[in-house]
Amino acid sequence: MSVRIADEAARVFADPSAYADEARLHAAMTHLRAHAPVSWVDVEGYRPFWAITKHADIMAIERDNAVFTNSPRPVLTTAEGDAQQAAMGVSTLIHMDDPQHRKIRSIGADWFRPKAMRALKVRVDELARDFVDQMFRRGGECDFVQEVAVNFPLYVIMSLLGIPESDFARMLTYTQELFGSDDTELQRGATMEERGLALFDMFTYFNEITAARRAQPTEDLASAIANARIDGEPLSDIDTVSYYLIVATAGHDTTSATISGGLHALIEHPDQLHRLQREPALLPLAVEEMIRWVTPVKEFMRTAQRDTVVRGVPIAAGESVLLSYPSGNRDEDVFTDPFTFDVGRDPNKHVAFGYGVHFCLGAALARMEINSFYAELLPRLTSVELAGTAEHTATIFVGGLKHLPIRYALTG
Template sequence: MTTIEASAARTEGVPDDIARQIVLPEGHRDEEALFAAYAWLRANNPLPQVHVEGYDPLWLVTKHADILEIERQPQIFCNGGLDGPGTHNPILTNQAGDEFTKSLTGGSLRVMEALPYIDPPEHSVLKDIANDWFRPANLKKWEDTVRKLAREEIGKRLKPGVNEIDLVKDFAVFYPLHVVMSLFGIPESDEPRMMALTQEFFGTADPDATRADVEPLSAEAAAKQWAAATADFCAYFDTFVEARRAEPRDDLATIVSNARRPDGEYYEKRFAYGWFIQMATAGHDTTSSTLAGILELLALHPDQLAEIREDPARIPDLVNEGLRYVSPVKHFMRQATQDYVLRGRDIKRGDRLMLLYQSGNRDEEVFEAPTEFHSTRKPNKHMAFGYGPHMCIGQHLAKQELRIMLEELLPRLRSIEITGERKVVQTNFVGGLKNLPVRIDLA
């Protein structure tokens, strides 16, 4: 197991290197060591409270059943904080980062008005603004549009015959961004800017994604980059709110921009910003990570690729297994609002819990041979989209995008071969492959 030397840990019953491997962003560069750490905890100490230097004490929640138990009880395990909205950070940041965030906001950790920072009943009200748009019945009418975009991306990024490319940077990152931006109504000419901001937003701990205006070695560097990227997003989206209120269109931006409170007044712009940011980031990055991961897995399992090419009806199962195996959302944080006993452990009011979705998706008690990739796996009770009221609102759109791209690409994909070293994004939050050289033979 790789030793992470950047911090010390003080945890009874858990080796220091395992605690650091999971908590620290740099521990996620080595996926083999990371998943070995998850497996060790599930087998030996599935719900430990760890103390890693520079971070609050954290309960590491590694088991599928425990994550479900927490997720279905938002009144006991909250996002926003037991002392009121913005008193807890649902995304793990070190103590220096949280202090920096509070210095910008006047004491709040709620950096934007988005669903991950909000608890019911406010969460339900905000979610309802666009919940109907994301339902399968509505998304079905966008099926032809998404399929057209998939075909365009294949034609633009790949040529018939042999293609020597970086699977991530030359292919996988573009399509999900193009879909989300198109459905939003954002001009294609602005997509490079959205791409850069998304990578900065989720790459806060990755040296390769550090902004020029952020000192990369400072303790609060990740929080500074997060805040700067968020501010740039808000500045960009401000024009969209005014434009869609003045001239409504048939797009998601119009629905969000024109949402009104029960008293008939528009929501403040910051709520629209939150919606736009969460969809422009999570709606793109998680799907591109999953798409790249699925294609990598098919390169490693050419027999399964051949079987799917013969029977494309298996593609929805392939999508679900890809989501389970890749699990691009690695964690969210919750805070206990009261004392609670979980797996025999005494969780105290105010304690923080790190829900480890990647570990839950490899739980031996739920999945047979969980470390193996089986494109026909059924049942597949993965939690790649979370669970309960905080389950990802964009899950059906993500599945639709992935299914359609694979339906268009795989019948033409004669072979895919890995030709170089894989690299992953250095992050403990959302991410996956950063580089993967491949050789694609396209019919």
């Protein structure tokens, strides 16, 4: 029988404010990797779990998807939040395990393969140019997160889905409320019921999209989802809406966090900005470093289906583990100088997109968007600096900067 001594540092994983204070967060994670890489976390308001902080253990758990399943607890939320999601019947790809996961994932897989990405690149490059042009017209100062970074990937993923541009602002509000439910600036309201309305509103909206696409199919991803069949049967309403939900939210919030966090890193490391401008061939490596540095998805959960052991620590059947991606991406055993932002880092075996069967469906699109944006911005950027305080979202799931006031000069 194992003795479960909770390390106080591990409480950060259930503290949204910790993710808004990167110095505090990474200090705690560094301590845990060295002293308690598999740590028991028992915090009021949450069901207990084990925190996994080492890169190798995260990958091993993701690889062993028969023993460690996504269901019934795919992400960390409060005990009340767990109950609310179960009552609503949310069933996205991150809630599923094989064989259902494999079948449902296949619906959108072709839309994110290299051939589809090549076809989409022209549109992505056009949008990148448009948003950098908008920065130029703003006259040299903006909140880069709110005026640029959240909108560029939003336009890409909404265009892919076939959502009308008149609804883009509404979708942005919904997703910010959903992922910012722990942040007093972004959340819908103070109570769990009020915050749940953002999810309910998204469900209502996408139910209308489903009905429209089934009545009149179109050549977009929304139509492919609405008219998909699994084993000869159409998707249920909840599965259809859940698919829209994961594409619409994960398809832009994570990318916007990386684009804004990437610029913040370049501002804080001007030598790396100048290096990248001198050596534009480094951009693909720089994109991977931005993704590692920001790690917008903070965690996923897995639940043990039988008694097992992780790094010598017994994990009982039915117990949950939290996979800490920011910690894995600063693991000293994997990354040389992990707290150094290096646009030429190679190799860069980050786990920001997950690993194994649940590797991010939209990884290729995210990489292309970040690459396209910086390929447009960097040759035109002659100076950039902070014009205020950079602020991070309070979250325990997905997030990054919510404000990045900058002062800059661009060529036309």
